[in-house]
Amino acid sequence: MHKPSAPEPRLDDQPACELPAIEFVAQGSFSIYNPDNSRPATAWQPAAQQPRQNTQPLRISGIASLRSHTLALIQQAQHNLCIYSSDLEPWLYNHSCIQHACTQLLLSNPRNSLRILLHDSSRISREGHRLLALSQRLSSRCHIRTVNLDHAYAQDFWLSADDCGLLVRQAQQLQTGMVYYHDPARALQNLRLFNAMWDVSRADINLRSMPL
Numbered sequence: 001m002h003k004p005s006a007p008e009p010r011l012d013d014q015p016a017c018e019l020p021a022i023e024f025v026a027q028g029s030f031s032i033y034n035p036d037n038s039r040p041a042t043a044w045q046p047a048a049q050q051p052r053q054n055t056q057p058l059r060i061s062g063i064a065s066l067r068s069h070t071l072a073l074i075q076q077a078q079h080n081l082c083i084y085s086s087d088l089e090p091w092l093y094n095h096s097c098i099q100h101a102c103t104q105l106l107l108s109n110p111r112n113s114l115r116i117l118l119h120d121s122s123r124i125s126r127e128g129h130r131l132l133a134l135s136q137r138l139s140s141r142c143h144i145r146t147v148n149l150d151h152a153y154a155q156d157f158w159l160s161a162d163d164c165g166l167l168v169r170q171a172q173q174l175q176t177g178m179v180y181y182h183d184p185a186r187a188l189q190n191l192r193l194f195n196a197m198w199d200v201s202r203a204d205i206n207l208r209s210m211p212l
Helices: 063-076 096-108 122-127 130-137 184-199
Strands: 058-061 080-085 113-118 142-146 157-161 165-170 173-180
Touching: 058 063, 063 096, 063 157, 063 165, 063 173, 080 184, 096 113, 096 130, 113 130, 113 184, 122 130, 130 142, 157 184, 165 184
Parallel strands: 080 113, 113 142
Antiparallel strands: 058 173, 080 157, 157 165, 165 173
């Protein structure tokens, strides 16, 4: 008698082959900044507008005074802003009023720009910052780079607006400063220093936005 042969095993009865694990190597760390909107931020009031004919410097001191004059100087700008800072101090620059004023400037003309030069970008990369979020949103107009410490760099920090406005703070006294609302000669001198440092500065991959 013919003995029937055993049925061939089906494919789905075969033991599954384990695929080798795929190693993922990140090319840099990325942060997503979601500001806390649970409590609305208290609005800052800009310092009283100074006439362009006023070339006299103003000595300012204290956090509140620095905030109001910083906001006023940013609002004065019509074309370009340059920020030279240690780490983009949150108490001075990480506020919705500052972000809004910078955004208004950048959106008013595609040629307008905001350049930010930092000694250390690790803090904003780790904690987030409103101006970092702005640079990721308007990457062609807002740029953040770090100082190349292998080259000469300025000791003082400043904010410059166009070719006439300037707020200077000494590195050892960051809560005091001098404001020049209309001093083209001094503003141009600091702009040249900024450009020299900018030309040899470094991009930080950790400040790039993470595509979703």
